[in-house]
Amino acid sequence: MTTARPTRHRYRPPAPLGGRRRATESPLRRGATAFAFLAPALIILGAFTVWPMLSALRLSFTDASGFGEPEFVGLENYIGVFTDPDILNAVTNTALYTVLFTPLAVVSALGLALLLNNPRLPFRGFFRTALFVPFVVSFSVAAFAWSYLVDPQVGLLNYWLRGFGIQIGNVLEDPTLAMPMVVLVAVWKLFGFYFVIFLAGLQDIPPSIYEAARMDGAGAFSRLRNVTLPLLSNTMAFVLIFAMIAALQAFDQIYVMTGGGPYGSTQTLVMEIYESGFRKLDIGFASALSYVLLAATLVLSLVQFVFFGRKEKDLA
Amino acid sequence: MSTARRSLRDLKPSTVLATLAFAVVTAIVLLPIAIIVLTAFKPAAEVNAYPPSLLPDDWTLANLKTVTSELPFARLVGNSFVFAGGVTLFALVFDSLAAYALARLDFTGRKVLLVAIIATLMIPFQATLIPLYQLVADLGWVNTYTGLIAPRAADAFGIFFLRQFFLALPRDIDQAARIDGAGEFRIFRSVVLPNAVPALLTLGLFTFVNNWNDLLWPLVFTTDAEMGTITSGLTQLTGPSGIVPHGVMMAGSLIAILPLVIAFLFIQRRFIENIATTGLK
Amino acid sequence: MKRKTVLLGGAGGAALALLGSACSNGETGGPATLTFWHGYTEADGDVLQGIVDDFNASQSDITINTEVKTWASIDDTLLTALSAGEGPDIVAMPAERLPVYADKGAFAELTGFYADDSSNTANLIPGAVSMIEVEGTKYGVPTGFVPLAVYYNTALFEAGGVTDFPGTWDEWVAAAKQLTIDEDGDGTPEQYGVVLPDHATVANGLWPSLFYGNGGDIVKEEVDAVIDSPENAATLEYWRKAIVDDKISPTGIDGVGADELFGAGKAAMTIGGPWMASIAAENGIDCAIAAIPAGPAAQAASAIGVSMAVTVDADDNARAAAEKFFAFFLNDENAAAWSLGSGWPPLRTDVPAEAVNSNPVVASLTEIADLGRPLLPGVVNSVDVLAAVDELTQRAIAGEDIAGLLAEAQGTIQDALG
Numbered sequence A: 001m002t003t004a005r006p007t008r009h010r011y012r013p014p015a016p017l018g019g020r021r022r023a024t025e026s027p028l029r030r031g032a033t034a035f036a037f038l039a040p041a042l043i044i045l046g047a048f049t050v051w052p053m054l055s056a057l058r059l060s061f062t063d064a065s066g067f068g069e070p071e072f073v074g075l076e077n078y079i080g081v082f083t084d085p086d087i088l089n090a091v092t093n094t095a096l097y098t099v100l101f102t103p104l105a106v107v108s109a110l111g112l113a114l115l116l117n118n119p120r121l122p123f124r125g126f127f128r129t130a131l132f133v134p135f136v137v138s139f140s141v142a143a144f145a146w147s148y149l150v151d152p153q154v155g156l157l158n159y160w161l162r163g164f165g166i167q168i169g170n171v172l173e174d175p176t177l178a179m180p181m182v183v184l185v186a187v188w189k190l191f192g193f194y195f196v197i198f199l200a201g202l203q204d205i206p207p208s209i210y211e212a213a214r215m216d217g218a219g220a221f222s223r224l225r226n227v228t229l230p231l232l233s234n235t236m237a238f239v240l241i242f243a244m245i246a247a248l249q250a251f252d253q254i255y256v257m258t259g260g261g262p263y264g265s266t267q268t269l270v271m272e273i274y275e276s277g278f279r280k281l282d283i284g285f286a287s288a289l290s291y292v293l294l295a296a297t298l299v300l301s302l303v304q305f306v307f308f309g310r311k312e313k314d315l316a
Numbered sequence B: 001m002s003t004a005r006r007s008l009r010d011l012k013p014s015t016v017l018a019t020l021a022f023a024v025v026t027a028i029v030l031l032p033i034a035i036i037v038l039t040a041f042k043p044a045a046e047v048n049a050y051p052p053s054l055l056p057d058d059w060t061l062a063n064l065k066t067v068t069s070e071l072p073f074a075r076l077v078g079n080s081f082v083f084a085g086g087v088t089l090f091a092l093v094f095d096s097l098a099a100y101a102l103a104r105l106d107f108t109g110r111k112v113l114l115v116a117i118i119a120t121l122m123i124p125f126q127a128t129l130i131p132l133y134q135l136v137a138d139l140g141w142v143n144t145y146t147g148l149i150a151p152r153a154a155d156a157f158g159i160f161f162l163r164q165f166f167l168a169l170p171r172d173i174d175q176a177a178r179i180d181g182a183g184e185f186r187i188f189r190s191v192v193l194p195n196a197v198p199a200l201l202t203l204g205l206f207t208f209v210n211n212w213n214d215l216l217w218p219l220v221f222t223t224d225a226e227m228g229t230i231t232s233g234l235t236q237l238t239g240p241s242g243i244v245p246h247g248v249m250m251a252g253s254l255i256a257i258l259p260l261v262i263a264f265l266f267i268q269r270r271f272i273e274n275i276a277t278t279g280l281k
Numbered sequence C: 001m002k003r004k005t006v007l008l009g010g011a012g013g014a015a016l017a018l019l020g021s022a023c024s025n026g027e028t029g030g031p032a033t034l035t036f037w038h039g040y041t042e043a044d045g046d047v048l049q050g051i052v053d054d055f056n057a058s059q060s061d062i063t064i065n066t067e068v069k070t071w072a073s074i075d076d077t078l079l080t081a082l083s084a085g086e087g088p089d090i091v092a093m094p095a096e097r098l099p100v101y102a103d104k105g106a107f108a109e110l111t112g113f114y115a116d117d118s119s120n121t122a123n124l125i126p127g128a129v130s131m132i133e134v135e136g137t138k139y140g141v142p143t144g145f146v147p148l149a150v151y152y153n154t155a156l157f158e159a160g161g162v163t164d165f166p167g168t169w170d171e172w173v174a175a176a177k178q179l180t181i182d183e184d185g186d187g188t189p190e191q192y193g194v195v196l197p198d199h200a201t202v203a204n205g206l207w208p209s210l211f212y213g214n215g216g217d218i219v220k221e222e223v224d225a226v227i228d229s230p231e232n233a234a235t236l237e238y239w240r241k242a243i244v245d246d247k248i249s250p251t252g253i254d255g256v257g258a259d260e261l262f263g264a265g266k267a268a269m270t271i272g273g274p275w276m277a278s279i280a281a282e283n284g285i286d287c288a289i290a291a292i293p294a295g296p297a298a299q300a301a302s303a304i305g306v307s308m309a310v311t312v313d314a315d316d317n318a319r320a321a322a323e324k325f326f327a328f329f330l331n332d333e334n335a336a337a338w339s340l341g342s343g344w345p346p347l348r349t350d351v352p353a354e355a356v357n358s359n360p361v362v363a364s365l366t367e368i369a370d371l372g373r374p375l376l377p378g379v380v381n382s383v384d385v386l387a388a389v390d391e392l393t394q395r396a397i398a399g400e401d402i403a404g405l406l407a408e409a410q411g412t413i414q415d416a417l418g
Helices: A027-059 A076-083 A085-116 A124-136 A139-149 A156-163 A178-203 A207-215 A220-248 A252-257 A269-279 A283-309 B002-009 B013-039 B062-070 B073-104 B110-122 B125-138 B145-152 B156-168 B171-179 B184-195 B197-212 B216-221 B230-237 B246-273 C002-007 C011-024 C043-058 C071-083 C095-103 C111-115 C126-130 C154-159 C169-179 C206-213 C230-245 C255-263 C275-282 C316-329 C332-342 C360-367 C382-397 C402-417
Strands: C032-038 C062-068 C090-094 C140-147 C149-153 C192-195 C267-272 C287-291 C301-310
Touching: A027 A283, A027 B073, A027 B110, A027 B125, A027 B145, A027 B156, A027 B184, A076 A283, A085 A124, A085 A178, A085 A220, A085 A269, A085 B013, A124 A178, A124 B013, A124 B246, A139 A178, A139 A252, A139 B013, A139 B230, A139 B246, A178 A220, A178 A252, A178 B197, A207 A220, A220 A283, A220 B110, A220 B156, A252 A269, A269 A283, A269 B125, A269 C071, A283 B110, A283 B125, B013 B246, B062 B230, B062 B246, B073 B110, B073 B145, B073 B156, B073 B184, B073 B197, B073 B230, B073 B246, B110 B156, B125 B145, B125 B216, B125 C071, B145 B216, B156 B197, B171 B184, B184 B197, B197 B246, B216 B230, B216 C071, B230 B246, B230 C071, C032 C043, C032 C071, C032 C316, C043 C062, C043 C316, C043 C332, C062 C316, C071 C090, C090 C095, C095 C140, C095 C301, C095 C382, C111 C316, C126 C140, C126 C301, C140 C316, C149 C154, C149 C275, C169 C192, C169 C230, C169 C267, C192 C255, C206 C230, C206 C301, C206 C382, C230 C382, C230 C402, C255 C267, C255 C275, C267 C275, C275 C287, C287 C360, C301 C316, C316 C332, C332 C360, C382 C402
Parallel strands: C032 C062, C032 C090, C192 C267
Antiparallel strands: C090 C301, C140 C301, C149 C267, C149 C287
């Protein structure tokens, strides 16, 4: 971390500075300075996120319902999580959702960002703005609008597609199509967000590097592979991790559009958590399930960190 | 002028095709938005008519009137501004301070802390909602703006986002200030922050939008209807049997997204064009 | 009985009833301010507010403040609020949601209240009362109990030449066929005779109603799953044939979609609750109400219930005050006023039919009130039971093997009952 880095590539993230510049400063003092900067955020996160997380952890070993004194039940809730067939179904669905959503959202965002980074494209300012607009629509409103669009009776999309001879039927009531549909809504809503982050990452790459690559005779594809993508890996890791977390916690549009149906085919883990907690009032079970999800997310994220960490040491 | 001439000269068939392709993609992407806007002005009979049409035959303000009479919508929109705006202001300050330490100060446990902060994003909000509510209630903040805003006044995403940006700022920008003997806080305030305006603007927009659109927290937190936000208030438009009148709901949605779209259009030039260019110059 | 009839309509009724409960609870009657959450957002809400206002004015110690939410948001917010001591003192909710809250300790027992003669509970509809009971203990007071009924579009009936409302399943299907119109012959009718959703039906009650009609049921005695019966298999076969082969109803539609279809004038009949009358009126549809036709074994309909309860957040004083309000709500005068104003039949069997004649919807519904059966009374985990029924009916209509589906549903429901 503290070894000298070449400064000629200005796009490369530098090592933290405080330590090197003030090598004479005691570690205690450096720690105190850092803590002063971190304190407000850590107090907020500690009180309003970490503390409730720890409470939830405690509740996951009880039969808590929200009323009265919870009783300690040991690992019963966790055993329940691993033996309940509904949970297995939710795990499968969540995995499917994640596998569909993450690449689709990331690739479409990256592709559009690459294309719209081309200064020769007419109206690119307009396209950039327009493609971001879905992000400002809330999930519940987005879900509502899409449900109306694909409504089998009065939906415009169904009607138009029928004109082309395509019958998509009742998408949200179709056990094979409902999942792709709710994924599509999430991609629609969120890709603009990832798109903007990619655009920012692309603009971080100095044009001089492209010039150099071009002079070396690299074609467009080779420049993409050997210059753009490696230099974007930091951004890519960032987007991938947040896209994956969003996918693993899929809830909002599903709650509105299908309620987990048909036949539980869009029932995700967070839908299960919500149902156990807020419908069956089984907070203990909901908390245990949440911790299993947390553990899974952590493992998957660390895998990604390690994978990208090899390319970009400064990530974590 | 010169731009126009240049784009004319560069008008290769591939460019025309690409532009057309983008126009189609954009139209598809904007279709649901168009549905929201146009359905808001459709009379109830047209909303469920077959064959459906994109444009209303008979434009009406009835849906908007229903929304404004059924919901204290000025109050709700005001609450949304206070909630999303308050969260954004606090989060930008606290997140950027924390991100500065994580990106540019060296201290023991930096990596572990960063991973711990990111890990707070990995538990679904539904799981911590009840303990969080109990805590805020113990603090006596139920149905107050403080209670609504405080839990969101710093967030892991913002810290991580700004950390990435601060890392990318070249190491030499604060050298002069350091030689002058400036302390870390002065470097943060007078050197790093001014260079981070586009990133702060971007994060500010993300934070504002996400909180404006948040449903669960304001819905559960505000048991007093007067304290709800426009997003949580829209749930009140559901009829007794679960029927949501589409036209009315779309009109409510339009009211809910309009301020965001306007705010976005207002800052979008600075926002996308400049998002990451400062600090490299 | 006679005394109550005499008092009906007089302000004295309220005062007397109140005097009674005040005496029996004299020792805890201090000043109290109560919060009351309910989901009556329409005209019914105004009537309820009127009753609350009258109650507040009728005495000086107790003030009840109402907070109107949607039924869904009550379910979303009640748990967190109660868990932090910030909840309401009184809450109304869909009746099938009460047992789980009661079982988890969210509500106060009302055994003493029901035992008290002055509580005005003696003549409550037994089915309505069974929905506030869990394992024999009473936790609430019904605020609504109405059998699902057929709401039909009289103009479409006239146009289709159906003059008498069908009385049996066979006649019902025949009438629905007659009212189903596929003008362009593409196999998708433009107008359906009836709309029978296959999941998330109105108050989850359509399929239970049909099961009852053939002598079947879902759960017996709170603990035994009885869904896997030859009667239910026959019911599913019968209606699958009518819906899929005879196309009398669209498929893959839920209860809300059904209401919308009827409101759009594209279905001649729908199964619904009292609000269908106002939806029809809003859409300019002339609509009449009839009982769900009799099945081979019985004529019965699942009821939509709403119950209210006293929460754990109410202290002893507030609980006593809430009981006074309940007695007031159920007194002779208000029992009739609430029925008329809400459009639901009276909750007390001793409210004479003449008292609610002035509202034609209530009059029609009161006539068929005897057909109403409580849905899953006392079943704590109604969430999983209803999900299993939804999956069963949806898959059955989609053409899957009914025997296998029933066996599977039987297992799931039995598991849910514990």
